[in-house]
Amino acid sequence: ACYEAALQYAGERVQFGKPLAGFQLVQEKLTRMLSQLTTMQLYCRRIADLESRGALRPTQASLAKYTCTRTARDIARDARDLLGGNGILLENRVIQHLVDIEAIHTYEGTESVQALLIGRDITGIGAFV
Ligand SMILES: Cc1cc2nc3c(=O)[nH]c(=O)nc-3n(C[C@H](O)[C@H](O)[C@H](O)COP(=O)(O)OP(=O)(O)OC[C@H]3O[C@@H](n4cnc5c(N)ncnc54)[C@H](O)[C@@H]3O)c2cc1C
Known part of the structure; x- marks a missing residue:
C-alpha cells in the first residue's frame, strides 16, 4: 500500500515543472521500494511452501520475520518521505502503515x-541465555 501510494503521488505531484516521478532520485527510490517489496513477497512465498510441506524450521521463520519487518519499515519510511509534508497526514494512509509496522x-x-x-543457529553459539 505504501509503495502504491508513493508511486501514485510521484506521478501526480508537480515540482520544478514536472512530476516527481520524472526525477532520477525519485525513480531510484521507487525502484528500491519495488525491489524490497518483491524480496519480501519471495520470502513469504518460500516459507509458505516450506510450512505447507511441514519442513519450516523456526530459524527460517525468524529470518523471514527479521527481513520482512525491517524491510517493510524501510519501505514505509521511504514512502512517507516521497509524499513530503503530505506524508504525515492520516488521509494519505502512509503514516498509518508506518506506525502500524512499528508494532x-x-x-x-x-x-x-x-x-x-x-x-545462534548459524554460529552454534547462543549470545543470550
Ligand atoms: C501491538 C503489540 C501487541 C502485542 N501483543 C501481544 C500478545 O498478544 N501477546 C503477548 O504475549 N505479547 C504481546 N505483545 C508484547 C510483545 O511480545 C513484547 O513487547 C515483545 O516481546 C518485546 O518485549 P518487551 O516489550 O518486554 O521489550 P524488552 O524485552 O524489554 O526489549 C526492549 C528492547 O531491548 C531489546 N532486547 C531485549 N533483550 C535483548 C538482548 N538479549 N540483546 C539485545 N537486545 C535485547 C529488544 O529487542 C528491544 O529492542 C505485544 C506488543 C505490541 C507492541
Whole structure:
C-alpha cells in the first residue's frame, strides 16, 4: 500500500515543472521500494511452501520475520518521505502503515531477538541465555 501510494503521488505531484516521478532520485527510490517489496513477497512465498510441506524450521521463520519487518519499515519510511509534508497526514494512509509496522517490528519477537535466534543457529553459539 505504501509503495502504491508513493508511486501514485510521484506521478501526480508537480515540482520544478514536472512530476516527481520524472526525477532520477525519485525513480531510484521507487525502484528500491519495488525491489524490497518483491524480496519480501519471495520470502513469504518460500516459507509458505516450506510450512505447507511441514519442513519450516523456526530459524527460517525468524529470518523471514527479521527481513520482512525491517524491510517493510524501510519501505514505509521511504514512502512517507516521497509524499513530503503530505506524508504525515492520516488521509494519505502512509503514516498509518508506518506506525502500524512499528508494532509488528516488536511483537512476536523483536528484531534484535530474531537476530539472536538466527545468530545462534548459524554460529552454534547462543549470545543470550
Ligand atoms: C501491538 C503489540 C501487541 C502485542 N501483543 C501481544 C500478545 O498478544 N501477546 C503477548 O504475549 N505479547 C504481546 N505483545 C508484547 C510483545 O511480545 C513484547 O513487547 C515483545 O516481546 C518485546 O518485549 P518487551 O516489550 O518486554 O521489550 P524488552 O524485552 O524489554 O526489549 C526492549 C528492547 O531491548 C531489546 N532486547 C531485549 N533483550 C535483548 C538482548 N538479549 N540483546 C539485545 N537486545 C535485547 C529488544 O529487542 C528491544 O529492542 C505485544 C506488543 C505490541 C507492541
